[in-house]
Amino acid sequence: MNNMDEVKLEPILTRPRRQMSDSKQKKWNKSGRGKIEHPQLVKAALPRKKTSIVTVDTSKAKSNLDVVRSCLRELGWREYPFGRRDFPCDIYWNTATYQDSGDVCSGKVNKFPGMSELLNKINLTRALDLLTQLVPEEFDFYPETWFLPQQYFQFSATVKSRMEKDPKYSPTFIVKPDEGSQGEGIYLIKDPVDYVMNQRNHVVQEYLSKPLLIERMKFDLRVYVVLASIEPLEIYICKDGLARFCTVPYSKPTWKNLDEHYMHLTNYSLNKHSSTYVHTDSEDNGSKRSLTSVLRQLEDSGYNVTHLCTEIERLIIKTTLAIAPELKIHYRAAVPIGKAGPTCFQILGFDILLLEDLKPILLEVNSGPSLRIDYEQEVASGVYERVISAIDDEIKHPLVRDTLLLIAPKNKLKKRVKRDANSIETLESPIEDDQEIQKYPEESCLEQIFPAKYGPEYNWLRILERVSAIYQLCLGVKGTVSCKMGLTGFRAFTRRCKLTSQTELSTAEIDILYIELMKKWDMSPDKDRNLTQGLCYQGFMEGFLQIAHKKFPSSNKLDTVEQLIDYCESNLELHNYRLGSSILPRVPLTKAERRMDELKNIYGNVPSSLKRPEYFLDYQSFPVESLRNHRKHKSRTGRSNHGNSEKAKEGFSDSDDHEPH
Numbered sequence: 001m002n003n004m005d006e007v008k009l010e011p012i013l014t015r016p017r018r019q020m021s022d023s024k025q026k027k028w029n030k031s032g033r034g035k036i037e038h039p040q041l042v043k044a045a046l047p048r049k050k051t052s053i054v055t056v057d058t059s060k061a062k063s064n065l066d067v068v069r070s071c072l073r074e075l076g077w078r079e080y081p082f083g084r085r086d087f088p089c090d091i092y093w094n095t096a097t098y099q100d101s102g103d104v105c106s107g108k109v110n111k112f113p114g115m116s117e118l119l120n121k122i123n124l125t126r127a128l129d130l131l132t133q134l135v136p137e138e139f140d141f142y143p144e145t146w147f148l149p150q151q152y153f154q155f156s157a158t159v160k161s162r163m164e165k166d167p168k169y170s171p172t173f174i175v176k177p178d179e180g181s182q183g184e185g186i187y188l189i190k191d192p193v194d195y196v197m198n199q200r201n202h203v204v205q206e207y208l209s210k211p212l213l214i215e216r217m218k219f220d221l222r223v224y225v226v227l228a229s230i231e232p233l234e235i236y237i238c239k240d241g242l243a244r245f246c247t248v249p250y251s252k253p254t255w256k257n258l259d260e261h262y263m264h265l266t267n268y269s270l271n272k273h274s275s276t277y278v279h280t281d282s283e284d285n286g287s288k289r290s291l292t293s294v295l296r297q298l299e300d301s302g303y304n305v306t307h308l309c310t311e312i313e314r315l316i317i318k319t320t321l322a323i324a325p326e327l328k329i330h331y332r333a334a335v336p337i338g339k340a341g342p343t344c345f346q347i348l349g350f351d352i353l354l355l356e357d358l359k360p361i362l363l364e365v366n367s368g369p370s371l372r373i374d375y376e377q378e379v380a381s382g383v384y385e386r387v388i389s390a391i392d393d394e395i396k397h398p399l400v401r402d403t404l405l406l407i408a409p410k411n412k413l414k415k416r417v418k419r420d421a422n423s424i425e426t427l428e429s430p431i432e433d434d435q436e437i438q439k440y441p442e443e444s445c446l447e448q449i450f451p452a453k454y455g456p457e458y459n460w461l462r463i464l465e466r467v468s469a470i471y472q473l474c475l476g477v478k479g480t481v482s483c484k485m486g487l488t489g490f491r492a493f494t495r496r497c498k499l500t501s502q503t504e505l506s507t508a509e510i511d512i513l514y515i516e517l518m519k520k521w522d523m524s525p526d527k528d529r530n531l532t533q534g535l536c537y538q539g540f541m542e543g544f545l546q547i548a549h550k551k552f553p554s555s556n557k558l559d560t561v562e563q564l565i566d567y568c569e570s571n572l573e574l575h576n577y578r579l580g581s582s583i584l585p586r587v588p589l590t591k592a593e594r595r596m597d598e599l600k601n602i603y604g605n606v607p608s609s610l611k612r613p614e615y616f617l618d619y620q621s622f623p624v625e626s627l628r629n630h631r632k633h634k635s636r637t638g639r640s641n642h643g644n645s646e647k648a649k650e651g652f653s654d655s656d657d658h659e660p661h
């Protein structure tokens, strides 16, 4: 079954198919796919023609399958539940990661490479912290966070000093495992000494003890966002979402109620086990409600909901812009420029808590929000059955359907003339002019918030893309694959951007900065391994901020960064590629650099001792002989003396790190 090219399931059983000619049958058998012996399956495995209907591979859709399948049925598109071999599909829908779709080289995949790592609690916090350093007033929607165990002493020292300053200060903290989800492993503490150190990394945040309550219950909002494209960046918000309620009335945290998860944590996956959880088909009562019904209720109570919605949209844009540069780096590592590959889109779930004064606070961003539209119901004692959850279906079905419509190839979309509650009527001819295509977003539950609504307001945040372009340019070949910058890459960055000088930053200072950044940004317990692995983009960004502050001191941090970006871009001769064309091509290699690459292909890595500037200036004079001798000597002794002395000078090994050109 796995070997065959799949076609729409139902028609296989019902629709009569044409018989294969003998020669075709032979060819088919030769291709290895003719192993299927059951006559009906052989027919089903016939290669199909490229179709004008949108095709969707759902072979990895797993828990998303129900909702995706029901949307495909509504749209009349073709589903390939076991994948397709004869032609690529237009859309690949995975539950988990980009890698699940294998070697796809066209179409659209519903996951970005690296997204789940970028959105884990530590990474997200770091991305937002960096921007908080630059513009604190814009990023006050995220709780103060420490990483444990690394920042334990910083955490307890901060708490102690605040307590000394204000004797009434009696905080509560929430400890969460870095890669945890669904409330798993979360606990509240009153004192830093109560932190339980184990094998996992955690984040600890001040517990926000004054949430807005409805009917005395704490709740949070799940807002769905579609990242439709990364180059150019396009962000859509779903007009409806969910509100998830606790199942025990809220009281401020005290020593007595710290362990009451049903009171403090709003996760559905926890609260559904509570005896007081209310499943209902109604959207405005029960433990899970629609976002719009909650907003309506707040509006009726006199809250300024329009302002709240704007604040939520801004929070979403700023968070997405904070992770976008690194996302591009991961995308380019998976699909290098010039290599055929799919483009990506992704549905994200933003979890937002409202405070008493209606201020929205970002709790986390889910890279794979649940798209389940059913739940388990006990129909008789001990007997469970999966039943459709009306509220989930009502929100998630339009979300998935309109996401599919948004990213489907436009030339395959039919003119839609009418949509009522259950159906979309289509005309036979495909849409030809743009005007007609634009009908879709108007009807859609998705609204573009970037760039359409807030593009000009947040253009300044795109300085991040410029820093990431500089980072990418200096990553080197190995770094481009691992998305990490080695010491040689970092040195190359400072050298090529003319940042090192006797008076400002010495080479030694640059090396020390690199080591310090590595120590700070490396979360792995295996320190030595990671020192050779390299610096992530966020670590580089922090180094960039530090250099900017040193080179262009000014009270306005944003200004200093912009000045350094301008300076680096002019030295890297990047002015022609400034924002606008968001894909920055690599700077062409010089003759000497090409020569070095050729030599590298022949002899492997070129030892640092031979990478002298004079060889770059006059590549013809490159001492090929000495390189040969070096290799011979190395193969005889099994190690290179020369290389070792270099390593000793540098303090640690970076020999396998390609020097970027």
Ligand code: ADP
Pocket (backbone or CB within 6 Å): 143, 174, 176, 180, 181, 182, 183, 184, 186, 205, 206, 207, 208, 209, 220, 264, 265, 266, 267, 351, 353, 363, 364
């Ligand atoms: P998980 O990924 O395990 O769901 P979250 O960060 O979403 O972890 O936290 C789980 C729940 O804990 C949230 O839904 C929210 O109800 C509560 N929570 C998380 N952080 C805070 C905080 N800083 N203050 C108050 N409540 C919080």
